Amino acid sequence: MEHQNGDNLPKGVALSWGLIKQSQRGPKRELSIQQIIDATIEIADKEGLSAVSMSRVASTLGFTAMSLYRYIPSKDDLLLLIQDAVCDISPLAEEADSDWREKMRQYVKASIEIIQKHPWFIDIPISGVPIMPNQLKMVDRGLRTTRELPLNDFEKMSIVLLLSGYARSCGLIMKDMDRAVQAGMKPSEFSGLAYSGALKELVTSDGFPDLYPVLMSGAYTEENQAANTVGDDFAFGLERILDGIEHYLESKK
Amino acid sequence: MEHQNGDNLPKGVALSWGLIKQSQRGPKRELSIQQIIDATIEIADKEGLSAVSMSRVASTLGFTAMSLYRYIPSKDDLLLLIQDAVCDISPLAEEADSDWREKMRQYVKASIEIIQKHPWFIDIPISGVPIMPNQLKMVDRGLRTTRELPLNDFEKMSIVLLLSGYARSCGLIMKDMDRAVQAGMKPSEFSGLAYSGALKELVTSDGFPDLYPVLMSGAYTEENQAANTVGDDFAFGLERILDGIEHYLESKK
DNA sequence: ATAAACTGTTTATGGTATATACAGTGTAAA
DNA sequence: TTTACACTGTATATACCATAAACAGTTTAT
Numbered sequence: 027m028e029h030q031n032g033d034n035l036p037k038g039v040a041l042s043w044g045l046i047k048q049s050q051r052g053p054k055r056e057l058s059i060q061q062i063i064d065a066t067i068e069i070a071d072k073e074g075l076s077a078v079s080m081s082r083v084a085s086t087l088g089f090t091a092m093s094l095y096r097y098i099p100s101k102d103d104l105l106l107l108i109q110d111a112v113c114d115i116s117p118l119a120e121e122a123d124s125d126w127r128e129k130m131r132q133y134v135k136a137s138i139e140i141i142q143k144h145p146w147f148i149d150i151p152i153s154g155v156p157i158m159p160n161q162l163k164m165v166d167r168g169l170r171t172t173r174e175l176p177l178n179d180f181e182k183m184s185i186v187l188l189l190s191g192y193a194r195s196c197g198l199i200m201k202d203m204d205r206a207v208q209a210g211m212k213p214s215e216f217s218g219l220a221y222s223g224a225l226k227e228l229v230t231s232d233g234f235p236d237l238y239p240v241l242m243s244g245a246y247t248e249e250n251q252a253a254n255t256v257g258d259d260f261a262f263g264l265e266r267i268l269d270g271i272e273h274y275l276e277s278k279k
Numbered sequence: 280m281e282h283q284n285g286d287n288l289p290k291g292v293a294l295s296w297g298l299i300k301q302s303q304r305g306p307k308r309e310l311s312i313q314q315i316i317d318a319t320i321e322i323a324d325k326e327g328l329s330a331v332s333m334s335r336v337a338s339t340l341g342f343t344a345m346s347l348y349r350y351i352p353s354k355d356d357l358l359l360l361i362q363d364a365v366c367d368i369s370p371l372a373e374e375a376d377s378d379w380r381e382k383m384r385q386y387v388k389a390s391i392e393i394i395q396k397h398p399w400f401i402d403i404p405i406s407g408v409p410i411m412p413n414q415l416k417m418v419d420r421g422l423r424t425t426r427e428l429p430l431n432d433f434e435k436m437s438i439v440l441l442l443s444g445y446a447r448s449c450g451l452i453m454k455d456m457d458r459a460v461q462a463g464m465k466p467s468e469f470s471g472l473a474y475s476g477a478l479k480e481l482v483t484s485d486g487f488p489d490l491y492p493v494l495m496s497g498a499y500t501e502e503n504q505a506a507n508t509v510g511d512d513f514a515f516g517l518e519r520i521l522d523g524i525e526h527y528l529e530s531k532k
Numbered sequence: 533a534t535a536a537a538c539t540g541t542t543t544a545t546g547g548t549a550t551a552t553a554c555a556g557t558g559t560a561a562a
Numbered sequence: 563t564t565t566a567c568a569c570t571g572t573a574t575a576t577a578c579c580a581t582a583a584a585c586a587g588t589t590t591a592t
Binding site: 034149150151157162165166169170173179181182185190191192194202229234235239240246247258259262263265266267268270271 | 287403404412415422433435437438441443451452455474476482487488490496512515516518523525526527
């Protein structure tokens with residue numbers, strides 16, 4: 027039996043699980059991984075992921091760039107760590123006494139909110155199936171929405187994949203909208219995206235027969251709707267997913 | 280009326296639309312944007328996105344790094360261009376005489392295949408709503424699956440969002456699986472992901488009550504299934520989406 | 533007391549994207 | 563034909579970046 031601490035994990039992942047032994051000798055540490063993560067998130071929130079560099083993070087904390095490497099193996103690991111950090115949803119909303127549809131709605135909503143609070147989240151490419159603690163907490167919470175349902179494990183995982191993928195898609199678009207609004211566009215006159223005017227000249231009815239009417243009507247760039255529009259669209263797609271799941275549950279009886 | 284060529288577009292986007300004027304004077308160009316794009320894709324396909332640098336691309340073509348800047352404004356633009364380039368699905372499969380469910384299946388399949396053929400695709404963060412020609416071709420094709428359906432433009436866009444987001448989620452996971460298999464893991468004995476052993480020691484039933492059984496059964500890391508498993512999972516989620524859409528269509532009657 | 537193991541820093545290396553200045557080249561206007 | 567110009571690809575230079583290596587100081591175990 028292998029009772030190893032699972033050290034074949036990437037170092038950044040091992041760090042996030044707290045699997046790093048700390049020997050006693052040597053001076054006390056003046057920094058902590060948490061401080062580094064917090065500082066990095068603050069920079070990324072304010073100025074975007076491109077503003078994050080090792081020296082920038084370090085100087086924010088009053089240290090040199092190289093000092094960070096006593097705590098974190100590489101910048102890529104740091105990015106994984108901040109991605110995992112913002113997945114911490116410890117104080118999760120009331121979810122006890124609601125049906126599975128409402129639980130799934132809340133799960134998707136929570137996932138989207140992470141992206142909205144931290145738009146850089148989506149700029150960090152997903153390297154694979156989640157294996158970090160808070161990300162797995164999210165998966166756990168997603169699975170919880172299916173706890174009472176008569177589904178096998180594969181079915182449950184597929185549903186979580188469905189929901190989280192949808193949340194990611196919505197988060198991406200809502201991030202766009204938020205950014206456009208913040209950039210000073212009045213929702214009333216131009217709540218759509220910045221390039222809708224140009225697109226309308228480029229998208230022809232010949233080359234894009236099905237996109238053309240949707241673009242012209244403003245539905246593609248969400249022009250003629252208030253800020254809650256995407257919220258509505260978001261809800262629409264989600265309800266279709268939930269309907270599909272419900273239909274499947276009924277078909278199994 | 281503004282009959283401008285829509286020059287408020289980002290330069291890389293304008294390039295992809297062929298909106299760049301070409302004056303007559305000066306020496307003939309020895310390169311072309313297409314050559315650059317092709318060379319970049321070839322490098323990325325073989326060695327991953329991290330192997331792509333301006334000098335690497337240029338030297339592959341027998342030129343200096345700076346020469347590329349006579350064709351492409353920046354590396355970021357180049358990445359957008361290759362992302363759009365592989366979205367070219369001109370020879371699209373038979374889609375004429377099939378019902379909408381089958382059309383949607385084919386659309387999702389085509390989207391996933393792009394990611395499988397070009398695993399770097401998902402490593403390029405999506406900057407926003409698609410505005411490049413081939414990406415819009417994909418959107419157009421997605422909308423086409425809804426042509427015969429009694430839906431308004433917003434409903435159609437929501438459905439395309441649903442389908443493309445799901446394709447992206449599946450593509451991500453299938454990319455993982457492919458990579459693991461290529462790395463030499465025998466599907467029979469260990470078709471799961473590399474870290475499932477470590478995870479099983481870290482994910483406790485207290486902290487992850489709903490994930491724990493799923494992980495232990497092997498469903499999370501897809502251990503005990505052949506390579507086509509994800510194909511099955513992929514199909515499962517998609518059928519739920521389609522059921523949900525069908526349910527909605529019926530409810531409108 | 534001493535050696536070991538750690539700390540943060542300094543310095544150095546090789547990489548990156550890309551601004552700028554340049555010499556050559558083909559076309560358009562004189 | 564001459565000349566001016568707008569382009570070409572290149573060479574050079576800048577400023578950044580991640581991070582390896584060497585270092586001097588500090589705490590603890592022996």
